[in-house]
Amino acid sequence: MIYKKVAKINEEISAIGIGCWNMGGDWDSSEESKSIDVIHAAIDMGVNLFDVAPVYGWGNSEKVLGKALKQDGLRNKVLIASKAGLTWDKPHHTANNLSKESLLKEIDDSLMRLQTDHIDIYQMHWPDPNVPLEETAEALNIMKKAGKIRYVGLSNFAQKDVEKMMEYISVDCQQSLYNMLERNPATYHGIPLDYRTEKEVFPVVKKYGQAFLPYSPLMQGLLAGKFLDGMTISKHDIRNENPKxxxxxxxxxxxxxxxxxxxxxxxGKPMNEMTLNWTRQREEVTSIIGGASSLEQLKHNIHCTEWNLTDEEIAKINEILVPFENMD
Incomplete structure (x- = not known):
């Protein structure tokens, strides 16, 4: 495993992280025991970053991760990057809420589900235009002083708001949609994005020494070779909600x-390995947040750290990607 360190976070972070979205039941299938096996195997292979959120599986993903890390005292070997700011009601209608009151409740709920006393990187999942950044920062400062969180991250935020937030609290990490074919995307699942990753996020990440965690690095399987030979998406799959x-x-x-x-x-390389290798070699990228629903997929993801694309190969890939620099 390759590890990276940034100025804002004094930790060695594995170049490949595990995204726990598919461990909560939002994809085709999700078996708890299989997910726990994947988490344990990932740690054995050197992965130390696990990205999760309360809304994934309506709390179930955090519970699965917490259960897995509780076994064999694994919690202290990893960094948990969870999120806040997307709340839901019983019919599963989600709403953005970065208010102080809501966040202080969310952190305690997440800690309970994760069976831990702190979250290493606490990320605001989506912006909330109805709550001042100063109020959100106030809640985060309370959590930091209480030892409930260590580092603060912002996900899907406009860069002007990232820099504004830094007036109130250190922003140590950013998470954005990024992959070979979505380099400066304007939408995610039809949701407008107030940032362009390569054009806007990368310069800010470099300027302040923040960690950068790209999500959807395989474009939900397309960049792993799925859906290229007539394979169809099942009617219950969340990808059906993605207009792309x-x-x-x-x-x-x-x-x-x-x-x-x-x-x-x-x-002579598997497509998913080549895709992750290209992404990993971007200097702005700290850890790639990729899903792993099986041990085989996990091994392929991690194997991308064991070799490097040459400069010539990267140049040829970049030629293919030119039409996608501004596509959405």
Missing amino acids: FSGETFKVYQEGARKLKAFADEI
Whole structure:
């Protein structure tokens, strides 16, 4: 495993992290015992960053991660990066809420589900235009002083708001949508994004020494070679809610993915490994948040740290990616 360190976070962070979204039941299937096996295997292979959120599986993902880390005293070997700011009611209608009152309740609920006394990186999941940044920062400062969180992260925030938040509290980490085909995306699952990753987030991350955790690095499986040969998405799969996975837009993304698959075949590497390798070699990227629903997928993800694309190979990949620099 390769580890990276940034100025804002005094920790060695594994270049490959594990995203726990699919451990909460939002994808095709999610078996708790299998998820726990994947978590344990990931730690054995050197992974020390696990990204989760209360809203994933309506609290279930945090519970699964907490249960896995409770076994064999694994909690102190890893960094938990959880989130706050997306609340829900019984019919599972979500709402943005970064108010002080809500956040102070959320942290305690997450700590209980995770069976821990602190969260290492606490990320605000989405902006809340109805709550002043100063109020959100006040809640986070209370948590830090109480020892409930160690570092603060912002996810999906406009960079002007990131810099404004830094007037009230240290912002140590950012998380944004980023992969080969979504380099400066304007939407995620139809939700407008107030940032452009390469153009806006990367300069800020470098300027302040923040960690950067890209999510959806394989574009929900497309960059792992799925959906290139007629494979269809099941009706219960959350990818059906992503407009980029339908119509003419999807055909354009598929064509880009096919070209990347052909190049991966040319250099003799699995497509998902090549994709993650390219992403890992971006200097702004600290740890890639990738899902791993099986031990085989986990091994493929981690294997991307055991070799490097050459400068010439990266240049050829970048030629393929030119049409996607500003595509959404």
